[in-house]
Structures are given as C-alpha cells and as structure tokens.
Amino acid sequence: MANDFTVVAESRADVGKGASRRLRHAGKIPGILYGAGKDAQSILLGHDDMMHHLENEAFYSHILSLELDGKAGKVVLKDVQRHPSRPVLLHMDFLRISDTHKIHMHVPLHFIGADKSAGIKSGGKAQHLMSGVDIVCLAKDLPEYLDVDVSGMDMGDSLHLSNINLPSGVEIPALAQGPDHDLPVVGIHKPKTKLEDDDDAVKPATDDAAAADGGDSSE
Numbered sequence: 001m002a003n004d005f006t007v008v009a010e011s012r013a014d015v016g017k018g019a020s021r022r023l024r025h026a027g028k029i030p031g032i033l034y035g036a037g038k039d040a041q042s043i044l045l046g047h048d049d050m051m052h053h054l055e056n057e058a059f060y061s062h063i064l065s066l067e068l069d070g071k072a073g074k075v076v077l078k079d080v081q082r083h084p085s086r087p088v089l090l091h092m093d094f095l096r097i098s099d100t101h102k103i104h105m106h107v108p109l110h111f112i113g114a115d116k117s118a119g120i121k122s123g124g125k126a127q128h129l130m131s132g133v134d135i136v137c138l139a140k141d142l143p144e145y146l147d148v149d150v151s152g153m154d155m156g157d158s159l160h161l162s163n164i165n166l167p168s169g170v171e172i173p174a175l176a177q178g179p180d181h182d183l184p185v186v187g188i189h190k191p192k193t194k195l196e197d198d199d200d201a202v203k204p205a206t207d208d209a210a211a212a213d214g215g216d217s218s219e
Contacts, residue, residue, distance in 0.1 A: 005053060007064050029045050032094070033094050034096065057108060060107075061143070076095050108132045109131060109164075110146070111150055114151075116151035119154040134172070141167060153186075155189070159184070159185050
C-alpha cells in the first residue's frame with residue numbers, strides 16, 4: 001500500500017452528551033476503539049486531523065497506525081458520524097486488528113479500461129451500479145481498492161461481482177450466498193436519444209389518462 005496513516009488519540013474518561021459537546025468545542029471528537037478480544041475503549045481524536053485524513057479515499061480501506069497515549073497499534077476505520085448539514089465530525093469507530101483474524105471491510109471500486117472498450121468507443125455509456133463492495137480478508141491482504149476492467153465490454157454487456165479479479169486472500173462474501181447475490185457492477189448501454197426521452201416522459205401521462213377514462217366509463 002502506498003499510503004501510511006497515523007492516527008493520534010488519547011484515552012477518554014468523561015462520557016455523555018455534555019462532555020462530547022465540550023470536546024467538540026475544544027477541537028476534539030469522541031471515538032471508540034474495540035475488537036481483538038479486548039474491552040471497548042473511549043478515545044479522543046483531533047477534529048482537523050481526522051478531517052484531513054478523510055479527504056483521502058485510501059484512509060477508509062487502509063491499515064492505520066493508531067497511537068493511543070504513546071502506544072502504537074493497528075486498526076481500521078469502521079464508522080464515521082458526520083453532522084447532517086455542516087462539515088463537522090461527530091464520532092468515529094476504529095476496529096483493532098490482528099494478523100490471524102479476518103476482517104470485513106468495504107472497499108471502493110476503480111473502473112479502468114474505458115478507453116479500450118468497444119462499447120464505449122461506439123458511443124455507449126458506462127453505468128456504474130456500485131461504487132464499492134464488501135470483502136473479507138486478513139489484514140495483510142487488505143486492498144485499498146479493487147479494479148474493475150471494462151476494456152473487454154461491448155454495447156449491452158455487463159459485469160457482475162463474480163467478474164471482479166480479486167487479489168489472493170480476498171473474498172466477496174455475497175458470492176457465497178448463491179447466484180442471486182452475484183449483482184451487476186457495471187453495464188454499457190446505448191444512450192437514449194432526445195426523442196426516446198420525450199416518449200418516456202409522455203407515456204406515464206398517457207397511461208394515467210387511459211385509467212381515468214376507464215373509470216369514467218364504468219359509472
């Protein structure tokens with residue numbers, strides 16, 4: 001992995017909504033650290049530092065170094081709570097990891113090869129149906145993202161979860177649940193013309209009108 005992230009944290013003793021509000025006013029945010037068979041621990045994090053880290057896509061699916069009260073450990077980010085209308089972080093969850101236990105993570109998908117796709121070259125549009133996927137792997141095998149190669153796709157083609165080329169040691173758990181869970185990831189379709197778009201806009205109104213006429217004739 002190309003990026004190395006260090007999260008600096010402090011132990012947190014005071015809890016509750018009032019304490020959390022005071023922390024945020026002081027430029028800190030509350031968080032929790034759990035997993036690896038240890039008790040959950042409340043922690044404090046620097047708000048601006050976390051905002052800076054979260055600007056990098058890799059931070060969400062990367063093994064992070066957490067320095068808590070001067071002691072270092074390995075974690076992954078599991079959840080971020082944000083203010084609904086302001087650029088403010090409210091809470092963060094981190095999971096301790098070990099070398100022997102698999103972790104469940106959501107990683108982004110990167111779509112590559114569009115410049116070589118026959119379908120796109122002939123005027124088709126790629127419709128991305130997923131932006132990320134859930135995977136299971138050991139920490140040492142965790143990818144920052146997965147590539148989805150569309151270079152071999154023609155008009156009307158689609159790729160599914162089972163078509164993603166997975167690195168060694170990485171699994172997509174949804175695929176173990178059967179063919180119905182092998183969902184489409186990307187498709188290439190012929191873009192609609194303006195006339196087709198106009199027809200689509202008219203059809204619902206026509207159907208409604210027909211239904212209304214039918215209702216009148218039954219009186």
